[in-house]
Amino acid sequence: MIEIIRLTKHFGDLRAVDELDLRIERGEIFGLLGPNGAGKTTTIKILTGLLRPTSGRVRVAGIDMEEAPLEAKRRIGLVPDEPFVYPKLTGSEFLHFVGDLYGISLETQRRRIPELLEMFELLPYGGELAESYSHGMRQKLVLSAALLHEPEVLLLDEPLVGLDPKSARLVKEIFQRLSKRGCTLFMCTHILEIAERLCHRVGIMVSGRLKALGTVAELHRQARHGAGGLEDAFLSLTGGLEYSALLKNL
Numbered sequence: 737m738i739e740i741i742r743l744t745k746h747f748g749d750l751r752a753v754d755e756l757d758l759r760i761e762r763g764e765i766f767g768l769l770g771p772n773g774a775g776k777t778t779t780i781k782i783l784t785g786l787l788r789p790t791s792g793r794v795r796v797a798g799i800d801m802e803e804a805p806l807e808a809k810r811r812i813g814l815v816p817d818e819p820f821v822y823p824k825l826t827g828s829e830f831l832h833f834v835g836d837l838y839g840i841s842l843e844t845q846r847r848r849i850p851e852l853l854e855m856f857e858l859l860p861y862g863g864e865l866a867e868s869y870s871h872g873m874r875q876k877l878v879l880s881a882a883l884l885h886e887p888e889v890l891l892l893d894e895p896l897v898g899l900d901p902k903s904a905r906l907v908k909e910i911f912q913r914l915s916k917r918g919c920t921l922f923m924c925t926h927i928l929e930i931a932e933r934l935c936h937r938v939g940i941m942v943s944g945r946l947k948a949l950g951t952v953a954e955l956h957r958q959a960r961h962g963a964g965g966l967e968d969a970f971l972s973l974t975g976g977l978e979y980s981a982l983l984k985n986l
């Protein structure tokens with residue numbers, strides 16, 4: 737459902753993404769992990785057609801993003817790293833606006849929007865301006881918007897940041913159900929526990945390159961000190977942490 741072929745993106749001299757190759761199957765929940773600045777958001781932006789690659793290709797649902805960007809984008813739901821909403825629209829108006837952008841009939845919008853608001857426990861706030869929403873509520877509104885047109889592929893950049901534990905659990909449950917229904921999920925996350933509990937496979941990206949790829953169990957075996965959890969595997973694969981140097985000014 738997602739094919740990334742020798743993908744490279746330069747910003748000036750910086751290689752933000754460096755010859756990345758990745759294939760994600762239908763229904764898979766894939767987690768892209770990596771330290772800050774690894775190139776995760778850049779990869780998602782290229783997958784959604786927001787950025788053009790320096791070289792290489794991406795295909796979503798078999799459609800090449802450069803050849804047929806609109807066709808590809810129709811199949812994608814995006815949750816960007818910052819939950820952007822229009823402050824002067826109500827939650828419900830925002831979803832109708834997004835529904836119009838995707839060409840969803842008014843009849844379908846009138847059915848699906850209350851359903852989505854209810855699922856994300858936003859129904860009582862649907863008539864309130866988005867500017868009054870907390871960060872977590874905005875995040876859930878953006879998730880509702882991403883699901884409105886029933887996309888085949890969901891691209892999620894740090895989707896659980898800002899959610900309280902109950903909402904985070906709800907969203908994880910929703911992701912698992914979507915996956916069982918055949919939706920493909922590609923998410924970047926800093927939260928290793930989510931990758932561990934939710935993702936069928938994870939990739940660890942460092943400086944634009946994929947350092948490791950596999951199930952969480954496989955990554956444990958790849959990491960040199962395999963006994964610990966994903967956190968130890970992650971730190972070992974990303975070069976560990978020199979605490980004493982980092983903490984010298986404390």
Ligand SMILES: Nc1ncnc2c1ncn2[C@@H]1O[C@H](COP(=O)(O)OP(=O)(O)O)[C@@H](O)[C@H]1O
Nearest residue numbers: 747750752770771772773774775776777778779
């Ligand atoms: N528009 C841009 N212009 C210049 N450099 C950028 C731009 N976007 C990202 N970068 C750089 O590319 C690298 C990867 O960034 P990003 O993909 O946001 O990393 P991540 O999401 O893994 O934290 C970083 O060094 C970042 O500073």
Ligand SMILES: [Mg+2]
Nearest residue numbers: 776777778817
């Ligand atoms: Mg990022």
